[in-house]
Structures are given as C-alpha cells and as structure tokens.
Amino acid sequence: MATETVAVIGAGAAGLVTARELDRAGFDVTVFEQSGQPGGVWVYSPDTEDDQPGAPPVFSSLYDSLRTNLPRDLMPYTDYTFDSAGGGGDGWPRYPHHTAVLAYLRNFAADFGIARRVEQTSGEVFKVNPGSLLTALKRLERAGSLRSEWRQTENSRRAKYYELTAAGHRQLEAESSEWKRRAAAVQRLLQTEA
Numbered sequence: 001m002a003t004e005t006v007a008v009i010g011a012g013a014a015g016l017v018t019a020r021e022l023d024r025a026g027f028d029v030t031v032f033e034q035s036g037q038p039g040g041v042w043v044y045s046p047d048t049e050d051d052q053p054g055a056p057p058v059f060s061s062l063y064d065s066l067r068t069n070l071p072r073d074l075m076p077y078t079d080y081t082f083d084s085a086g087g088g089g090d091g092w093p094r095y096p097h098h099t100a101v102l103a104y105l106r107n108f109a110a111d112f113g114i115a116r117r118v119e120q121t122s123g124e125v126f127k128v129n130p131g132s133l134l135t136a137l138k139r140l141e142r143a144g145s146l147r148s149e150w151r152q153t154e155n156s157r158r159a160k161y162y163e164l165t166a167a168g169h170r171q172l173e174a175e176s177s178e179w180k181r182r183a184a185a186v187q188r189l190l191q192t193e194a
C-alpha cells in the first residue's frame with residue numbers, strides 16, 4: 001500500500017510535534033516553513049530590537065534578554081523534558097533564556113528526524129523571510145561583502161540601501177560560477193536519465 005503524504009505548515013512548536021505524530025503514524029510528512037528552519041517564534045532576530053519604521057516585518061517578537069514566562073518543567077512536550085533526559089540541559093534555570101527554548105526545539109526536530117523533513121516554502125520560488133533576509137544582510141555586512149547607508153526614498157521615507165563591496169563582487173562572481181557549474185552538471189544528469 002502506498003504511503004500517504006501529508007504537509008504540515010510551519011515548523012514552530014506545534015508543527016514539529018504534529019509532524020512527529022504523523023511520522024509515527026506512518027505518514028510521509030513534509031513540513032513547509034517559510035523561514036526554512038525549525039523553532040517558530042523562538043528563532044530570534046536582532047531586527048526586532050531596531051523596530052525601524054518602514055522596515056519589513058520580522059516574524060519573531062522576542063527581545064534579546066527574554067526568558068520564558070513559564071517554568072521549564074511546565075513547558076515541554078509530555079515525553080520530551082527540558083533537561084538532559086529530553087532536549088534540554090540539567091543546569092538550565094527554571095525560567096530559561098529564549099536561546100535554550102530554541103535549542104530544545106531544534107533537539108526535538110533532530111532527535112525525531114523531523115529536521116530533515118523541513119523544507120523552505122517555495123510557493124513563490126525563493127521567497128525569503130524578511131527577518132532571515134535582514135539577518136543575512138547584516139552578516140554579509142560584518143563579513144565585509146556589503147556596505148549600507150540610510151538614505152531618503154523618493155517618497156521621503158528613510159530606507160537602508162545596501163551595495164556590494166569589491167570583496168562582495170568577487171564573492172558573488174565565485175559563487176555564481178560554482179552555482180552555474182553545479183546546475184549544468186544536474187542538467188546533464190537529467191538529460192541522461194531522460
């Protein structure tokens with residue numbers, strides 16, 4: 001009998017455990033997640049701190065120093081505790097920092113084989129979560145591949161403009177050639193298969 005396929009939308013706490021239960025029940029599960037990574041609201045982005053008017057919305061509403069508002073013994077899934085017997089740490093405080101909750105959820109996704117079932121939503125081909133995009137831009141800026149400056153837009157709003165540095169251009173060129181090389185190899189393979 002063919003295995004039924006099921007889609008779960010969102011890899012937050014609810015989506016992850018739903019996927020695990022469906023997997024246990026024998027379904028072929030794929031979890032579609034717009035950010036491409038498990039954790040949902042617990043995936044922190046420093047961009048929530050800036051709150052720049054006109055900036056794209058960020059999915060997470062956590063702030064950097066946030067700790068849970070429930071004690072860790074009340075928060076876990078029933079069979080996967082917040083200590084080392086489950087996906088947590090024995091030394092974690094009773095009200096852990098948000099990074100601990102994310103680690104717990106990622107451990108859950110890894111331990112039950114759900115992480116490999118998480119796919120980035122591709123309905124709008126290469127749609128990128130604004131929070132992930134800003135984090136990536138900041139990372140590239142720190143690495144010296146991008147520079148940015150605040151400027152006035154045509155309709156008098158302040159917006160941040162990014163441009164590639166010389167090092168960024170070199171990196172883009174190297175990665176584009178590598179991508180083209182790989183894509184051509186896959187294309188040749190598909191033609192052989194056909």
Ligand SMILES: Cc1cc2nc3c(=O)[nH]c(=O)nc-3n(C[C@H](O)[C@H](O)[C@H](O)COP(=O)(O)OP(=O)(O)OC[C@H]3O[C@@H](n4cnc5c(N)ncnc54)[C@H](O)[C@@H]3O)c2cc1C
Nearest residue numbers: 010011012013014015032033034040041061068069070121
């Ligand atoms: C600031 C804050 C503090 C909190 N503190 C606690 C706490 O201390 N203890 C506690 O138990 N709970 C707390 N919560 C509640 C928290 O919401 C839950 O713990 C839990 O993480 C919710 O999980 P979820 O899967 O329902 O939703 P989310 O974590 O919001 O996950 C939903 C996921 O679905 C994805 N998604 C949405 N739409 C789409 C789409 N169309 N296509 C693809 N992907 C999509 C999102 O990107 C996201 O990853 C807190 C919440 C907030 C905001």
